Amino acid sequence: MDAGDYLEAAVRDVLTAPEPRVDDQVGYAALLLAVAGAPGEADRLVTHWQARTDRPVAALAADPVRARAWAMLFEARGARPGWAEGLPPLDLDAEERAHSAALRRPVSDLEGVLPPGPVAEVVKQVAPSRPDRVRTALADGDLGRWASPAGPRPDVATLAATRALAPALVAGADPLGLHDWAPACAGALIAALHERYPPELGTWPELIAEILRLRGGSAAPPPASEAAIRSAELRLGVSLPPDHREFLRTCDGLPADVVFPRLLGTADLRAEDGVVVLSEPPVLLLSAGHVVEVDPVLGTTVHRSFRAALGRHATLLAQSG
Numbered sequence: 001m002d003a004g005d006y007l008e009a010a011v012r013d014v015l016t017a018p019e020p021r022v023d024d025q026v027g028y029a030a031l032l033l034a035v036a037g038a039p040g041e042a043d044r045l046v047t048h049w050q051a052r053t054d055r056p057v058a059a060l061a062a063d064p065v066r067a068r069a070w071a072m073l074f075e076a077r078g079a080r081p082g083w084a085e086g087l088p089p090l091d092l093d094a095e096e097r098a099h100s101a102a103l104r105r106p107v108s109d110l111e112g113v114l115p116p117g118p119v120a121e122v123v124k125q126v127a128p129s130r131p132d133r134v135r136t137a138l139a140d141g142d143l144g145r146w147a148s149p150a151g152p153r154p155d156v157a158t159l160a161a162t163r164a165l166a167p168a169l170v171a172g173a174d175p176l177g178l179h180d181w182a183p184a185c186a187g188a189l190i191a192a193l194h195e196r197y198p199p200e201l202g203t204w205p206e207l208i209a210e211i212l213r214l215r216g217g218s219a220a221p222p223p224a225s226e227a228a229i230r231s232a233e234l235r236l237g238v239s240l241p242p243d244h245r246e247f248l249r250t251c252d253g254l255p256a257d258v259v260f261p262r263l264l265g266t267a268d269l270r271a272e273d274g275v276v277v278l279s280e281p282p283v284l285l286l287s288a289g290h291v292v293e294v295d296p297v298l299g300t301t302v303h304r305s306f307r308a309a310l311g312r313h314a315t316l317l318a319q320s321g
Contacts, residue, residue, distance in 0.1 A: 029045060037174040038179055039073070070087060207307070229249070261281055
């Protein structure tokens with residue numbers, strides 16, 4: 001498959017398509033990551049989808065083959081991740097028998113041509129049929145032969161649902177060669193989910209709580225007192241923007257993380273040539289009432305407010321995982 005073309009289309013759907021299509025793309029992507037030997041990235045994607053949409057996880061496994069695929073992968077992993085509690089348990093022996101029969105079933109030459117319905121079923125009974133070489137490869141346990149003709153959107157659900165192959169997939173067999181690409185795929189889709197379903201962060205405590213959740217549950221410094229904020233303003237010779245004051249009232253600075261510098265508290269804020277340095281290293285600045293972010297790679301960004309800068313940071317933090 002062309003990973004770049006696939007991801008571009010998937011991100012576009014997550015941003016703009018009707019919600020059933022979003023669920024379908026996230027469900028497919030999660031299985032794609034799982035069979036690429038990146039179950040952690042699959043879990044990360046599904047967890048963010050749950051947090052952003054609040055829809056039942058069964059929507060990601062709406063057809064029997066996807067539900068079977070997750071069940072086989074969980075068995076091979078030896079555990080079900082927390083997000084999977086909403087998936088019903090399956091009789092794996094019965095599912096294995098049904099799946100093995102499906103892999104060996106001939107495919108009608110008219111399959112995919114006629115619209116579904118009783119007439120199509122009758123016609124297909126008398127139409128010529130042939131073995132499906134992709135499914136036959138799975139029945140034979142040949143991952144290389146399956147991957148070769150798999151096409152632009154490989155049927156990863158049928159692959160993962162093959163019980164005999166699930167342990168190899170969990171162990172990192174990666175038949176499509178996508179393991180190194182998996183974090184970028186999960187990150188791009190998570191960022192798209194955050195853009196389509198922005199978190200309801202109406203207050204500063206809610207925004208800081210979301211950032212700390214994305215960081216893995218670290219604690220924030222205690223809030224600054226009104227006297228400490230006013231003392232900092234007197235020392236700097238400027239009045240801090242109202243939203244920055246609200247940030248300091250919520251927590252007096254924040255430690256650095258993987259995508260953002262350390263945000264300075266009242267005692268460490270400093271002014272240089274009329275510009276207030278808000279972070280260490282000094283990449284977030286307050287200049288003439290504007291919050292400016294200086295990135296050596298992406299260039300300079302002027303944020304409409306300090307809160308907007310932190311909201312963007314939360315999105316990047318979610319994307320980085």
